[in-house]
Amino acid sequence: MTHRFAGVGAVREGLDGVQYLADEGIAGVVYLADRLAKPVLVEGPAGTGKTQLAKSVAEMCGARLIRLQCYEGIDEAKALYEWNYKKQLLRIQAESQTWDEVSDDIFAEEFLLTRPLLEAIRATDPVVLLVDEVDRVEVETEALLLEILSDYQVSIPELGTVEATQIPLVFLTSNNTRELSEALKRRCLYLYIDYPDLQREREIVLTKVPDISQNLADEVTRIVRSVRQLELKKSPSVSETLDWARTLVLLGVEHVDAEVAAETVHTLLKYRSDIEKALKEFSAGDARSSGLSR
Amino acid sequence: MNVTAPPATARGDATADSSRRQAGPDGAQGPEPEPSSATDRGAATADSPLLGLLGGFITELRRAGLPVSLTEHLDAAEAVRHVPLDDREAFKFALAATLVKHHAHWQAFETVFEVYFSLRGAEYEPSGDAWADDVDPSELLDPRPEGKGGGEPLSDEDLARLLFAALLRGDQAQLRAVAWRAVQRYAGMEPGRPVGGTYYLYRTLRNLGLEDLLERLLDTVRDEAGRSLTPLEERLERDEMESRIDQLRQEVEAEIRRRLVADRGTEAMARTLRKPLPEDVEFMHATREEMEALRKAIDPLTRKLAARLSRRRRHTRRGVLDFRRTIRQSLSYGGVPAEPHFRYKRPSKPEIMVIADISGSVAAFARFTLHLVYAISSHFSKVRSFVFIDGLDEVTNLFETSDDITEAIHRVNTSADVVWVDGHSDYGHALGVFWERYGASVGPKTTVMVLGDARNNYHASGSWVMRELNRKARRVFWLNPEPRSYWDTGDSIMGEYSTHCDGTFEVRTLRHLERFVEKTF
Numbered sequence: 001m002t003h004r005f006a007g008v009g010a011v012r013e014g015l016d017g018v019q020y021l022a023d024e025g026i027a028g029v030v031y032l033a034d035r036l037a038k039p040v041l042v043e044g045p046a047g048t049g050k051t052q053l054a055k056s057v058a059e060m061c062g063a064r065l066i067r068l069q070c071y072e073g074i075d076e077a078k079a080l081y082e083w084n085y086k087k088q089l090l091r092i093q094a095e096s097q098t099w100d101e102v103s104d105d106i107f108a109e110e111f112l113l114t115r116p117l118l119e120a121i122r123a124t125d126p127v128v129l130l131v132d133e134v135d136r137v138e139v140e141t142e143a144l145l146l147e148i149l150s151d152y153q154v155s156i157p158e159l160g161t162v163e164a165t166q167i168p169l170v171f172l173t174s175n176n177t178r179e180l181s182e183a184l185k186r187r188c189l190y191l192y193i194d195y196p197d198l199q200r201e202r203e204i205v206l207t208k209v210p211d212i213s214q215n216l217a218d219e220v221t222r223i224v225r226s227v228r229q230l231e232l233k234k235s236p237s238v239s240e241t242l243d244w245a246r247t248l249v250l251l252g253v254e255h256v257d258a259e260v261a262a263e264t265v266h267t268l269l270k271y272r273s274d275i276e277k278a279l280k281e282f283s284a285g286d287a288r289s290s291g292l293s294r
Numbered sequence: 295m296n297v298t299a300p301p302a303t304a305r306g307d308a309t310a311d312s313s314r315r316q317a318g319p320d321g322a323q324g325p326e327p328e329p330s331s332a333t334d335r336g337a338a339t340a341d342s343p344l345l346g347l348l349g350g351f352i353t354e355l356r357r358a359g360l361p362v363s364l365t366e367h368l369d370a371a372e373a374v375r376h377v378p379l380d381d382r383e384a385f386k387f388a389l390a391a392t393l394v395k396h397h398a399h400w401q402a403f404e405t406v407f408e409v410y411f412s413l414r415g416a417e418y419e420p421s422g423d424a425w426a427d428d429v430d431p432s433e434l435l436d437p438r439p440e441g442k443g444g445g446e447p448l449s450d451e452d453l454a455r456l457l458f459a460a461l462l463r464g465d466q467a468q469l470r471a472v473a474w475r476a477v478q479r480y481a482g483m484e485p486g487r488p489v490g491g492t493y494y495l496y497r498t499l500r501n502l503g504l505e506d507l508l509e510r511l512l513d514t515v516r517d518e519a520g521r522s523l524t525p526l527e528e529r530l531e532r533d534e535m536e537s538r539i540d541q542l543r544q545e546v547e548a549e550i551r552r553r554l555v556a557d558r559g560t561e562a563m564a565r566t567l568r569k570p571l572p573e574d575v576e577f578m579h580a581t582r583e584e585m586e587a588l589r590k591a592i593d594p595l596t597r598k599l600a601a602r603l604s605r606r607r608r609h610t611r612r613g614v615l616d617f618r619r620t621i622r623q624s625l626s627y628g629g630v631p632a633e634p635h636f637r638y639k640r641p642s643k644p645e646i647m648v649i650a651d652i653s654g655s656v657a658a659f660a661r662f663t664l665h666l667v668y669a670i671s672s673h674f675s676k677v678r679s680f681v682f683i684d685g686l687d688e689v690t691n692l693f694e695t696s697d698d699i700t701e702a703i704h705r706v707n708t709s710a711d712v713v714w715v716d717g718h719s720d721y722g723h724a725l726g727v728f729w730e731r732y733g734a735s736v737g738p739k740t741t742v743m744v745l746g747d748a749r750n751n752y753h754a755s756g757s758w759v760m761r762e763l764n765r766k767a768r769r770v771f772w773l774n775p776e777p778r779s780y781w782d783t784g785d786s787i788m789g790e791y792s793t794h795c796d797g798t799f800e801v802r803t804l805r806h807l808e809r810f811v812e813k814t815f
Contacts, residue, residue: 008377008384028377028387035376036369043397176397185395186365192397198537223526226533258526282526 004034004061004169020049020056021196021204029191030057030169039149039170041134041185044193046175047237053193054130054171061169063126068116070136079144080154082113107158117145118154121164128169134184135174142181145172149187196238198225204238209245219256220245223282224268230281232274244268258283344379345371351410354564355393358402359571362393385411398572408548409555409564450501453479457502461511461538469538473545476502481550485557494550495543504539511535573804577659577775588662588804613637645676645739647767649728651746652712653683653719659775663745664703666807668693680732681706682724685714688732719749721787722756729759733766740767744795747776748788755787760794770794771814773801 005011012027022030030053033040042050058065068079076082088106114122120129131145148154152164172188174180196204198221205217212220220241228235236244244267253260262279269275348371355362369392377384386407394403453475460468477483480501481494515531516523523531555563570576575584619635627633648667652660664681671677671693678690687710693702714723736742742763764770772795774781774788781788792798799810 008381024383025387025390028384029391032373032376032388032391036372038369040391041395182361182363186363188395189369189391190395191391192400219530222530222534226530229533256526257524261526282529 005031007031014060015056018056018059019207020052020060021200021207022053023196023200026053026191026193029189033169033189036189037152037167039172039188040191041180041188042171042173042191042193043176045195045235045237047239048193048195049238050173050193051130051132054128054173057169057171058128058130061126061128063128063169064123065128065130066116066120066123066168067130067132069132070134072136072138074137074141076144078115079117079141080115081118081156082115083107083158084111084113087111109159112156112159117148118162120168120170121148121152121154121162123168124165126166126168128171131170131172133175134172135177135180139178139181142184146183146187149184195228195235198222201225201238201241205242205245208242209249211249212245213254216248216254216256217245220248223256223261226282227268227278230277232269232277233271234269234274236268240268240270344374347410348374350560351389351406352393354406354410354561355403357564358406358568359574360394360399360402366393366395382411402569402571405567405569406564408551409567410560450479454503457542458507458510461507461535461542462514464534464538466541469542470545473542473549477546477549477553481553483550483553483557494554495547498546498550499543502542504543508532508535508539573808575804576802577662579658585658585661645737645741646678647732647736647740647742648677648679649686649724649742649744649746650679650681651683651719651721652681652707652710653717655719655749656747656775659745659747661703663773664706668702678732678735680728681710681712682719682721682728683712683714683717684720684723685712686724686727686731687711718751719746720753721746721748721750721791722754725756725759729762733759733762736763736766738766738768742767742770744770744772744791745775746772747774747786748772748781748791749784749786752785755790757787757790757794760791764794764796769796769814771796771810772798773810774798775802776800777802 005014008024008028008031011031012022012024015022015027015030029040032038042053044050054067055065057063088111091106091111092102112118116129117131120127134142134145149170152167154162156162172184195201201224202217202221205212205221206214209217224236224241224244244264247264247267248256248260251260251264253264261282265275265278269278348367352362352367352370370389373388373392374385377388379385389407390400390403394400453472456468457472457476459465460472476498477494480498482497483494512528512531512535515535519527551563551567572584572587575588577588613636616635616637620631620633623633623635624631650660650663650667652664667677667679671679671690678688679693680686680688689706689710692705692709714720714727744760760770772788772791776786778800780786781792788798797814799806801807801810
């Protein structure tokens with residue numbers, strides 16, 4: 001089998017090329033996913049680029065992204081395949097054949113509606129499969145995924161087993177609203193994407209907000225880091241950092257002081273109590289006391 | 295990349311490492327028969343000492359409580375074949391991706407990893423140079439202080455100055471070098487000395503004088519700025535410097551650990567470093583850091599709880615057979631009950647009443663449960679919360695009007711009227727007050743949860759209230775933060791209450807709490 005990536009470094013550079021700054025861990029796991037032919041389960045706080053990772057990998061490989069957005073109550077018909085019964089009905093009515101002929105006929109590929117999972121398996125062009133927010137499906141439905149994740153095949157009772165012509169890269173993301181089953185976790189490589197450290201976040205800002213000055217990017221990321229240390233309802237995510245940076249650039253701000261921060265902080269924080277808290281922390285006259293109050 | 299560590303570490307290429315690693319596993323893998331079967335298979339394909347070491351490593355992970363399955367062991371063995379061994383970071387992430395499937399376990403993994411795969415060169419052998427102070431590693435210290443030649447050791451002042459400069463510039467390589475040097479000089483480590491790592495850490499850090507370092511650094515920053523900093527800038531600088539000092543602390547810790555591993559061997563060291571996983575930390579005995587971690591962990595848990603509860607309410611698919619409707623329907627099939635009908639459960643809107651003990655004896659637990667109560671009340675419309683010590687007060691309002699959990703808890707602790715006589719728990723009186731004031735609002739839909747250790751200071755039990763509650767309410771649960779074996783010892787009268795409860799649960803750790811949630815909701 002040929003491999004997609006030559007090494008961890010190659011993955012990293014490739015992702016850099018599509019403007020996704022991966023750290024050592026992310027690049028390493030993507031590389032291993034290819035080598036071991038295993039799906040990757042990505043967890044982490046909201047807005048740290050879990051879904052974006054799958055998109056970027058697809059872009060990097062020049063592959064088609066097939067996305068299955070999970071939700072409560074998703075079932076086989078939406079995730080795997082469905083028989084196009086209307087068409088089947090038409091077929092039966094169209095010609096008056098013997099029953100045997102028809103019954104053989106209506107369960108042919110022609111009447112199969114492929115849904116994302118089956119589509120990814122049957123694809124002949126390079127694809128990346130993204131199963132988004134897998135924690136939203138019920139535990140029972142999770143089992144649907146197991147066959148495809150471990151063996152890259154789908155069993156259709158009327159047709160037989162459809163095996164993958166090639167092994168696609170598979171990413172599953174989870175916001176951890178519930179514990180995924182051991183069976184699922186065992187089949188995956190596990191990747192936790194946390195908030196990036198100061199340096200990486202600065203690089204991300206510099207890449208994604210082209211007009212920003214070094215100095216401003218530095219200030220933005222440092223303020224964000226301090227904000228994340230506060231006890232908030234919702235810590236600012238990377239995407240919110242970027243929004244904030246873009247806002248500042250649009251406003252033509254060169255330097256963030258307490259006043260500018262107060263005016264624009266609503267792009268960074270989304271709860272009134274959080275905003276108040278942050279402002280109180282940063283404008284408190286005596287820095288020493290604010291340092292101690294944490 | 296960690297290429298800037300002391301020279302010995304940079305030398306740790308694959309071959310040198312593997313020969314050293316070979317020494318490790320014999321002791322490490324030892325009597326554990328379980329992983330050897332897996333490694334045997336691996337060893338058949340690649341007869342490498344690394345796989346032996348991996349076996350020991352995984353055994354240690356299991357001992358630390360991580361659920362590593364056989365498949366995952368095999369995956370790890372496969373994964374390490376694909377990464378270059380001299381790239382330590384890649385190696386680490388390869389292991390992590392295959393072995394650690396839960397973020398909360400990361401720290402435990404990291405500790406074990408550091409012990410088993412720490413970079414160490416020959417000078418860390420007990421007889422080696424690292425134990426003597428007269429070698430000069432100052433070639434690492436770049437820039438070199440003026441006037442110091444190759445052979446001369448650094449003075450304490452030089453070291454302090456180098457440290458200061460490294461912190462000020464955020465120079466990681468130099469920070470690491472200083473940490474190395476500081477441990478060498480100040481920790482006073484000797485082979486075979488039966489002292490814990492924290493002692494060495496303390497000695498090293500005390501000699502480096504970290505207390506006023508932060509202020510001195512900030513003063514320098516202020517001087518360099520040439521003007522007074524705005525509060526915001528001041529705050530940012532402080533955060534930056536704190537994180538650098540923290541980094542130094544970690545470097546020192548890592549260095550001490552490396553030396554201890556060299557001295558005592560991997561297995562012994564791993565044993566001393568073993569800590570309970572976050573979900574196994576006991577609320578009542580949690581250290582401050584553990585408490586902090588717990589508090590972070592409770593939030594996802596309550597989200598999980600809420601998701602779970604609402605899910606259950608929406609998706610009660612199957613009820614008991616509805617006999618009447620099935621028969622009725624069967625008439626259209628000529629009496630054959632072809633289509634069974636079920637009596638679907640009507641989603642009931644739970645009314646929850648939480649009664650929490652917040653007295654001193656269960657303080658840690660109480661703080662924790664208040665978080666839980668807050669989370670429950672923010673997800674359900676009909677939650678009433680009460681707190682008591684020897685008096686009892688309703689705090690539903692405090693939780694509802696406050697957006698911020700810390701503030702809510704603060705207000706509960708300060709403004710709830712819970713002291714009746716002396717501020718020692720009196721369950722009998724508190725329950726009596728509850729029954730008198732709120733008993734009428736307990737109905738057949740109500741779930742009552744009592745949180746407390748049932749240590750009543752030999753007061754009257756008031757268990758009749760529990761009996762009455764049990765009769766009126768849908769369900770009554772009691773969550774006790776003490777181990778079951780302590781119940782009914784001393785002044786605990788758990789037994790008296792438990793006869794009137796639908797369920798009593800020992801809730802000492804997050805794991806217990808999750809189990810309670812799973813069982814009951």
